[in-house]
Amino acid sequence: MKSKFIPLILIFIFLITFVIFFKGLKNSNIYTPNTNLKKEVPLFELKSFENNSIIISEKIFEDNKYYLMNIWASWCIPCKEEHKFLMKLKKDERIELIGFNYKDNFKNASSFLKDLGNPYNIIVSDKDGTASIEWGAYGVPESFLVHQNKIIKRFIGPINDENLLEIQKIIR
């Protein structure tokens, strides 16, 4: 009786472990956050990039428009890549671009915009990165599509052709 059961249990445990690990092999071990969220825009009070006046979030997103909140920095190489797409998006009147200058210095950031063009309607500076944490951001570059004070979509990493089409489809 005893000798019959133990090998059976062992085989059973082995099988379960095998199945779990085998399934785990196929799972992606990269964490992919949810990009379709309907979250309220977090409130913030940040200094304007150009002059040091205070800008309140409620003032920025008050119209019934689409807004793309883009976190960028002059030291971030992928930001240069996505810049041309932001410039394309600037031409669209249905959307406003809000720049979130992340842990940057004024001189470098201004020359970045001078060289590549300024796609933003408003730029605020997030000197210590804490406001980006309030948005649930991971780093630079990252963009949030906002409509009626709600984040409707987020783009982690540089915006590419595909994302641009997606944004244009949403705001149409």
Added chain:
Amino acid sequence: MKFIPIFLIVSIILNFNLLKADEIKTENKIAKNLRCLICQGQSVYDSDSEFAISLKLVIKNKIQQGLSEEQIYSFLKMKYGEWILYDPVFNRNTYFLWLLPILIFLAGGAIIIKRFYNKK
């Protein structure tokens, strides 16, 4: 008489330091319990990435605003999802994770007791 103000100032400074030490302690404890989402296998406390540096600053600010540890965890959970917490919550997805060790422990105990009685 002169000693009284000096004594007061010294005691206030000492108390302030103690408070500050407490704050730093909770700050570190929280940072150790958070997963750095953009690093591999590191806690926020261990990481020096821009994300972790900002997050540590946010924790510090929240403590100074008077938020409790639990409130800070739930704030971050709301922003980044449950994945940021090292301690997985007991729910449908984690039943197996939490209950399996207990089951194994009970089964082991049962085997030991059975053997013990059989010997007797």
